[in-house]
Amino acid sequence: xxxxxxxxxxxxxxxxxxxxxxxxxxxxxxxxxxxxxxxxxxxxxxxxxxxxxxxxxxxxxxxxxxxxxxxxxxxxxxxxxxxxxxxxxxxxxxxxxxxxxxxxxxxxxxxxxxxxxxxxxxxxxxxxxxxxxxxxxxxxxxxxxxxxxxxxxxxxxxxxxxxxxxxxxxxxxxxxxxxxxxxxxxxxxxxxxxxxxxxxxxxxxxxxxxxxxxxxxxxxxxxxxxxxxxxxxxxxxxxxxxxxxxxxxxxxxxxxxxxxxxxxxxxxxxxxxxxxxxxxxxxxxxxxxxxxxxxxxxxxxxxxxxxxxxxxxxxxxxxxxxxxxx
Amino acid sequence: xxxxxxxxxxxxxxxxxxxxxxxxxxxxxxxxxxxxxxxxxxxxxxxxxxxxxxxxxxxxxxxxxxxxxxxxxxxxxxxxxxxxxxxxxxxxxxxxxxxxxxxxxxxxxxxxxxxxxxxxxxxxxxxxxxxxxxxxxxxxxxxxxxxxxxxxxxxxxxxxxxxxxxxxxxxxxxxxxxxxxxxxxxxxxxxxxxxxxxxxxxxxxxxxxxxxxxxxxxxxxxxxxxxxxxxxxxxxxxxxxxxxxxxxxxxxxxxxxxxxxxxxxxxxxxxxxxxxxxxxxxxxxxxxxxxxxxxxxxxxxxxxxxxxxxxxxxxxxxxxxx
Numbered sequence: 305x306x307x308x309x310x311x312x313x314x315x316x317x318x319x320x321x322x323x324x325x326x327x328x329x330x331x332x333x334x335x336x337x338x339x340x341x342x343x344x345x346x347x348x349x350x351x352x353x354x355x356x357x358x359x360x361x362x363x364x365x366x367x368x369x370x371x372x373x374x375x376x377x378x379x380x381x382x383x384x385x386x387x388x389x390x391x392x393x394x395x396x397x398x399x400x401x402x403x404x405x406x407x408x409x410x411x412x413x414x415x416x417x418x419x420x421x422x423x424x425x426x427x428x429x430x431x432x433x434x435x436x437x438x439x440x441x442x443x444x445x446x447x448x449x450x451x452x453x454x455x456x457x458x459x460x461x462x463x464x465x466x467x468x469x470x471x472x473x474x475x476x477x478x479x480x481x482x483x484x485x486x487x488x489x490x491x492x493x494x495x496x497x498x499x500x501x502x503x504x505x506x507x508x509x510x511x512x513x514x515x516x517x518x519x520x521x522x523x524x525x526x527x528x529x530x531x532x533x534x535x536x537x538x539x540x541x542x543x544x545x546x547x548x549x550x551x552x553x554x555x556x557x558x559x560x561x562x563x564x565x566x567x568x569x570x571x572x573x574x575x576x577x578x579x580x581x582x583x584x585x586x587x588x589x590x591x592x593x594x595x596x597x598x599x600x601x602x603x604x605x606x607x608x609x610x611x612x613x614x615x616x617x618x619x620x621x622x623x624x625x626x627x628x629x630x
Numbered sequence: 631x632x633x634x635x636x637x638x639x640x641x642x643x644x645x646x647x648x649x650x651x652x653x654x655x656x657x658x659x660x661x662x663x664x665x666x667x668x669x670x671x672x673x674x675x676x677x678x679x680x681x682x683x684x685x686x687x688x689x690x691x692x693x694x695x696x697x698x699x700x701x702x703x704x705x706x707x708x709x710x711x712x713x714x715x716x717x718x719x720x721x722x723x724x725x726x727x728x729x730x731x732x733x734x735x736x737x738x739x740x741x742x743x744x745x746x747x748x749x750x751x752x753x754x755x756x757x758x759x760x761x762x763x764x765x766x767x768x769x770x771x772x773x774x775x776x777x778x779x780x781x782x783x784x785x786x787x788x789x790x791x792x793x794x795x796x797x798x799x800x801x802x803x804x805x806x807x808x809x810x811x812x813x814x815x816x817x818x819x820x821x822x823x824x825x826x827x828x829x830x831x832x833x834x835x836x837x838x839x840x841x842x843x844x845x846x847x848x849x850x851x852x853x854x855x856x857x858x859x860x861x862x863x864x865x866x867x868x869x870x871x872x873x874x875x876x877x878x879x880x881x882x883x884x885x886x887x888x889x890x891x892x893x894x895x896x897x898x899x900x901x902x903x904x905x906x907x908x909x910x911x912x913x914x915x916x917x918x919x920x921x922x923x924x925x926x927x928x929x930x931x932x933x934x935x936x937x938x939x940x941x942x943x944x945x946x947x948x949x950x951x952x
Contacts, residue, residue: 387771436943443767448946450774451719454879455939458932461804466926479785554778598790607785614779621771622760 310567314581318366321588325362326354329595360490364549365482365588365605367494367501369556371546373583374504376557377564377576378539381514382532385442386620389557390426390543393445394452396554398429399547400478401456401463407474408467415492415548422544429456430540443624457552480553480606482591490549497545501580504538509573511535553606555613556587562620633899636892640906647910648693651917652685656925691810692916692930693909694818695875696885700908701822701829702867703882704889704901708840709860712766713887714945717750717868718879719770721777725753726865726872728780728787731799735791742873743817750869753780754861805876805931807916814874821870828863829901832856836897878931880938881911887945911937 326338340346341354376389390396402425406413413421433452437445460478464471476483513521513531521528543557560583561575568574590612591605652668653659657680659667666672667681699717706715717723729749732738738745753776760776761769781803788799801808829836835856868882885908886900893899912930915937919928 432943436947438947443771444946447714447767447771447774448943450771451939451942451946454935455943458935458939462928462932462936465928465932466923601789603786603789607782607789610778610782611786614775614782617778618756618760618772618775621768621775 310564310578311581314578314585318581318585318588321585321592322362322366325365325588325592326358328592329353329358356487360487361482361485361591362588363494364485364490365591366584367497368482368546368550368553369560369584369587370501370580371497371542371583372553372557372587373560373564373579373581374501374576375539375542375546376583377561377572377579378504378511378535378542379557380561381511381572381575382535382539383442383445384515385445386562386624387443387446387558387617389555389561390539390546391453391552391554391557392617393449394429394433394456395426395449395540395543396547396552396557397453397456397460398432399423399426399544400552401425401429401460403548404460404463404470404474404478407470408463411469415489418489418548419493419496419545422548423541425456426540426544426547427537429453430536476604477551479604480551480609481602481604482550482594483602483604485549493545493549497542497549500538500542500545504542505577505580508576511572511576515570515572550587551604551606553587554610555617556583556590556609558620559586559609559613559616562616633893633903637903637906640903640910644693644906644910644913647913647917648689651689651692651913652681654917654921655680655685687812687815688807688810688916689913690812690815691807691818691874692913694815694822695871695878696881696908696910696912697905698818698822698825698867698871698908699878699881699912700885700889700904701825701901702864702871703908704886704897704904705829705832705836705860705864705867706882707886708836708897709857709864710766710769711840712769714766714770714883714942715773716880716883717864717871718877718882719777719942720757720773721753721775721780722750722773722865722868723872723877723879724777724780724784726750726869727802727877728784729869730802730873731784731787731791731795734798735787735795743821743870746869746873747866749780750865750872751862753777754865758861801929802872802876804929805878805934806927806929807875808920808927808929810875817870818874821867821874825863825867825870828866829860832860832863833897833901835860840895840897875912876929876931878912878915878934880942881908881934883945884911884938884941887941 338354341351345351372390379388379390379393380386399422402421403418406418406421429452433445433449436448464474510531513528514535561579563582564575564578568578587605590608594603594605594608597603653661653664657676659677663673663677664681667677672678703716707713726746726749729738729745730742733740733742733745740748756776757772761772784799784803788796791799839857886904888907889900889904893903911934915933916930919930919933
């Protein structure tokens with residue numbers, strides 16, 4: 305298959321889902337009507353809903369999904385671990401804990417402060433998982449991440465139980481819901497997220513040296529340590545921004561890279577752009593479903609991705625064991 | 631000698647914590663008032679309601695569930711030959727909670743305890759199927775995955791179900807003993823009453839399987855059959871504890887590890903200590919959860935996780951489990 309074909313296909317699919325997302329929800333709009341909301345804007349209520357509620361929500365889903373897909377792909381490359389992803393390494397839960405802690409301190413923290421807190425939480429949790437797993441373990445790393453996730457989410461739950469106001473504000477966010485996210489936050493956080501994502505995609509071929517074994521890479525004069533550190537920092541920052549926007553959405557960071565790898569193989573130069581697109585597709589698809597399955601009620605998109613991703617996690621785990629046994 | 635001392639100390643601690651849970655709360659009572667309320671000679675009717683009607687069932691649920699979880703964890707650790715095995719981390723508790731939630735939402739036509747049992751058994755079957763190799767970390771990870779799947783379905787139910795059922799589901803997910811009733815206490819203790827004799831029957835097998843399955847076979851035991859039977863007992867214990875108290879993770883890990891440190895690895899001497907330690911852990915977690923942050927009540931499951939998760943990480947960090 306030509307390398308551009310999957311990219312093109314995924315982009316087309318994303319455009320289709322984008323349009324569908326604008327047209328789905330309470331008081332469904334036909335596609336033509338959704339288009340009219342932009343081409344021929346009027347004061348009619350439906351047009352307003354499409355422009356001011358569904359468009360930002362769709363953009364958030366695309367941005368967050370792409371960030372999680374990229375973050376997962378980077379982490380899988382750096383740790384050489386097919387199960388690595390921001391959700392499973394505790395990075396998401398750490399970021400969420402920091403955001404919750406900030407929310408209990410001040411009523412309406414500025415968006416930049418939220419993002420910064422998320423980054424700090426993400427780095428700390430990721431570092432803790434790594435420190436406990438030690439250098440040897442691939443599966444140990446995932447287990448440490450699972451327990452760090454449990455610890456961080458229990459702490460977050462405790463903070464929220466003690467602070468009813470913060471609980472009311474963050475309950476849906478913590479379940480990974482894209483409904484009613486504050487627009488101010490989105491307009492501040494989406495641009496840096498897009499910038500980081502473009503940076504990672506532009507630098508994608510650089511990460512190929514991480515796939516060589518250490519001795520060879522060093523022999524070639526590559527700055528392995530620096531590239532690895534850069535990849536970890538970028539992956540954590542992307543996940544942190546995603547969490548600040550949409551909560552600890554789980555499994556997108558695991559699913560997207562595997563989907564992408566099935567089409568273009570493991571080379572970072574091809575894998576990373578498609579992983580970003582796949583992440584956006586998965587989360588946007590989940591968010592559209594989230595509005596449909598229990599309509600008129602909504603399910604948090606994160607609940608759907610978790611339910612779909614857990615079996616995949618078990619499948620990868622099973623395959624991983626077989627490969628190691630062989 | 632050391633073991634007797636430790637058991638006595640644990641029993642004394644358990645009594646003290648039990649007494650404290652009966653006397654503390656919004657209506658603080660003196661030891662004498664608690665005694666009179668228990669013996670039906672209360673100075674005021676409010677005392678009797680607070681002690682016998684509210685706090686005693688809660689204490690019984692905590693102690694029964696804690697003991698059952700610790701026993702379940704000890705059995706799983708021996709049978710799976712895995713020091714990190716535990717019903718909470720392995721997803722057995724989440725599976726049982728899912729069964730309970732389905733039964734409450736009317737989607738599973740079973741009473742609470744059989745529903746919890748069914749959920750726990752399904753979870754354990756999936757784990758055993760998926761983790762064919764004896765790699766300990768892989769087994770636990772399969773459990774983590776099963777737990778995540780059950781948790782996702784649970785949170786979906788909590789959105790989809792009617793408000794009242796949704797609230798109960800959320801309570802089960804965090805291991806909250808607030809509003810525990812005599813029926814829930816009966817659930818926890820009936821599981822323990824069934825599981826304890828069965829575990830006692832399998833004591834010899836437990837030691838042999840934990841140490842060396844090969845010599846178990848040469849001694850004429852059937853380790854495969856014994857192992858499956860013991861896993862069944864562990865699921866029964868964890869499911870009844872979950873039906874009574876919700877998902878409380880890590881008690882099944884910390885209880886047996888404390889016991890092994892105090893009383894050695896032999897199950898005949900270690901299990902009684904593990905039972906007492908488990909009961910103590912959950913009663914203490916519940917007491918702390920409802921008094922430290924009063925008037926807010928933190929669920930016992932969350933307090934237990936805050937203590938247990940670091941313990942788990944510490945056990946992982948120790949090199950001999952690498």
